[in-house]
Amino acid sequence: MYTLYSMQRSGNSYKVRLALAVLKAPYTLVEVDILQGESRTPEFLAKNPNGRVPLLEVAPDRYLAESNAILWYVARGTELAPEDPIARAEALQWMFFEQNSLEPNIGTAYFWLSLVKGGRDLQEHSLDDWMENGSRALRVMDTHLSKHDFFVTGRFTIADIALYAYTHVAQLGDFDLTPYTAVRQWLSRVESQPDYVAMDWQPQTIAAE
Ligand SMILES: N[C@@H](CCC(=O)N[C@@H](CS)C(=O)NCC(=O)O)C(=O)O
Structure with a gap:
């Protein structure tokens, strides 16, 4: 199951939440308050050196950043990701x-x-x-x-x-x-x-x- 690091009011994070909902894919949500600097802590930077959400843990200790790259990954093989x-x-x-x-x-x-x-x-x-x-x-x-x-x-x-x-x-x-x-x-x-x-x-x- 995925773990999604996201901020509720971030549009880039919302893209991933919307795609996962449409795909009916289960995941654990971790709220990261970027306004409180939570994306710039040493712990978060170890996961994403760019210090931003969304961030998706796709396998233990394997992380994907950039909302649109994440969309391609989660939607692979489905109607949401064109193959032609x-x-x-x-x-x-x-x-x-x-x-x-x-x-x-x-x-x-x-x-x-x-x-x-x-x-x-x-x-x-x-x-x-x-x-x-x-x-x-x-x-x-x-x-x-x-x-x-x-x-x-x-x-x-x-x-x-x-x-x-x-x-x-x-x-x-x-x-x-x-x-x-x-x-x-x-x-x-x-x-x-x-x-x-x-x-x-x-x-x-x-x-x-
Ligand atoms: N190009 C990136 C942009 C990500 C981004 O800018 N995320 C913002 C929230 S929408 C963020 O985490 N900012 C925190 C910071 O810069 O410290 C994407 O599409 O995921």
Whole structure:
């Protein structure tokens, strides 16, 4: 059984919790409060020298970091991970887009504006850039989704999970999703997938503190 080191309000961690729920894969959850420095302790850095969640223990003392790499691992051999070479590359394309264009703007705005006390003042110099670049990412997604129900292969895959995590909380980072009709319809399609769980959902097995 996997052990997932995760923070409940982290979008990158939520990607993995959502995928494991849809896959009905059991796991033990370990909550890591990054705001209290728990991802930078010597014990945690021994598991992930990059000091970040999510982190998945896939075998005793064998750890996988990077949310999108974890998605590929847990979803291997299932409908969530496209196998056709072009579809695989398209899924990767959208997952790199998520890490390069969406997460650094919409994800970072969500983090500082909704999770960090005083974050708006601390990051005032970055707000315009996040808004401009995040809005650009939303326009790219909206254009694609105006012609497709999902990002790849016409069905729900890990590319959707990767992109959903921060898009669905974009409003908490000051983004107004009203103009992005196709994005909003896609968010609803993701939320109606069997075994979908919301960001605040937790599995039954939670490690003791
Ligand atoms: N590219 C990484 C980013 C992971 C990341 O930035 N995690 C944040 C939470 S969302 C974190 O653990 N930050 C703690 C820190 O930097 O100390 C991924 O996709 O997993």
